[in-house]
Amino acid sequence: MPEIRLETPAEASRAFYSAFASRSIEAMMAVWSKADDITCIHPMAYRLTGPRAIRRSWEQIFHNAPPLRFHNSEEQLTLSGEMAVQALHETILVEGESGPHPAIIATNIFRLERAGWRIILHHAAPLPDVSEEIPEAHQVH
Amino acid sequence: MPEIRLETPAEASRAFYSAFASRSIEAMMAVWSKADDITCIHPMAYRLTGPRAIRRSWEQIFHNAPPLRFHNSEEQLTLSGEMAVQALHETILVEGESGPHPAIIATNIFRLERAGWRIILHHAAPLPDVSEEIPEAHQVH
Numbered sequence: 001m002p003e004i005r006l007e008t009p010a011e012a013s014r015a016f017y018s019a020f021a022s023r024s025i026e027a028m029m030a031v032w033s034k035a036d037d038i039t040c041i042h043p044m045a046y047r048l049t050g051p052r053a054i055r056r057s058w059e060q061i062f063h064n065a066p067p068l069r070f071h072n073s074e075e076q077l078t079l080s081g082e083m084a085v086q087a088l089h090e091t092i093l094v095e096g097e098s099g100p101h102p103a104i105i106a107t108n109i110f111r112l113e114r115a116g117w118r119i120i121l122h123h124a125a126p127l128p129d130v131s132e133e134i135p136e137a138h139q140v141h
Numbered sequence: 142m143p144e145i146r147l148e149t150p151a152e153a154s155r156a157f158y159s160a161f162a163s164r165s166i167e168a169m170m171a172v173w174s175k176a177d178d179i180t181c182i183h184p185m186a187y188r189l190t191g192p193r194a195i196r197r198s199w200e201q202i203f204h205n206a207p208p209l210r211f212h213n214s215e216e217q218l219t220l221s222g223e224m225a226v227q228a229l230h231e232t233i234l235v236e237g238e239s240g241p242h243p244a245i246i247a248t249n250i251f252r253l254e255r256a257g258w259r260i261i262l263h264h265a266a267p268l269p270d271v272s273e274e275i276p277e278a279h280q281v282h
Contacts, residue, residue, distance in 0.1 A: 083224040125266030
């Protein structure tokens with residue numbers, strides 16, 4: 001895949017979610033920085049560091065995943081020099097299913113590199129399920 | 142509380158966890174930027190935006206919390222101009238309890254402001270409990 005030019009953090013974000021929805025590993029990795037310290041935290045999973053581990057995780061996700069659509073909401077973008085922080089809710093709709101999956105809350109960090117804006121951190125985590133009590137153990141934080 | 146000078150992202154991080162452990166709301170809010178778009182995501186909770194909502198959440202946490210100690214690990218800090226991204230594992234030890242609470246994975250973002258380094262985002266989420274299966278619903282992400 002030829003290198004893509006992502007001119008703004010918003011454009012990089014769109015490319016990230018488009019690659020995710022279309023389950024394209026090459027499109028996904030083209031949005032990520034190639035730096036050794038890029039970081040990816042999937043929901044309820046351990047942190048992954050570096051392009052090799054992150055690529056493998058997306059390969060596994062895309063291997064299992066049916067076609068998806070994203071309905072992102074609550075987007076907030078803070079730009080500060082050559083970095084941008086995006087916080088948003090991801091709602092995933094899976095083809096053939098009657099309703100959306102439980103929403104995910106995500107923090108994405110983009111950095112302006114020579115090739116344009118690239119993602120350097122993706123931290124996704126479950127939002128509270130209002131039907132469940134929050135376990136006691138979480139109440140100190 | 143007089144304004145504190147935090148000279149590095151690492152110093153701001155230490156001030157954040159020291160305020161957390163000592164349950165001091167003034168020390169905690171002194172580490173946060175005063176910007177309207179500061180963001181805080183506690184484990185399994187909705188996103189909070191802005192100093193007022195974030196202050197209230199820490200007041201509630203500190204009101205309920207017993208004395209704590211943090212054993213942070215797996216720290217990784219990426220500096221890029223006037224922003225710094227920290228990813229780490231937080232292990233909370235509560236006085237009088239026999240073992241640690243389930244570990245938390247956190248992303249913190251610090252920004253260099255006129256008053257020094259300040260936290261602008263804290264995203265904390267549970268790490269997987271190896272004794273539990275990950276629910277089917279999470280497998281698409």
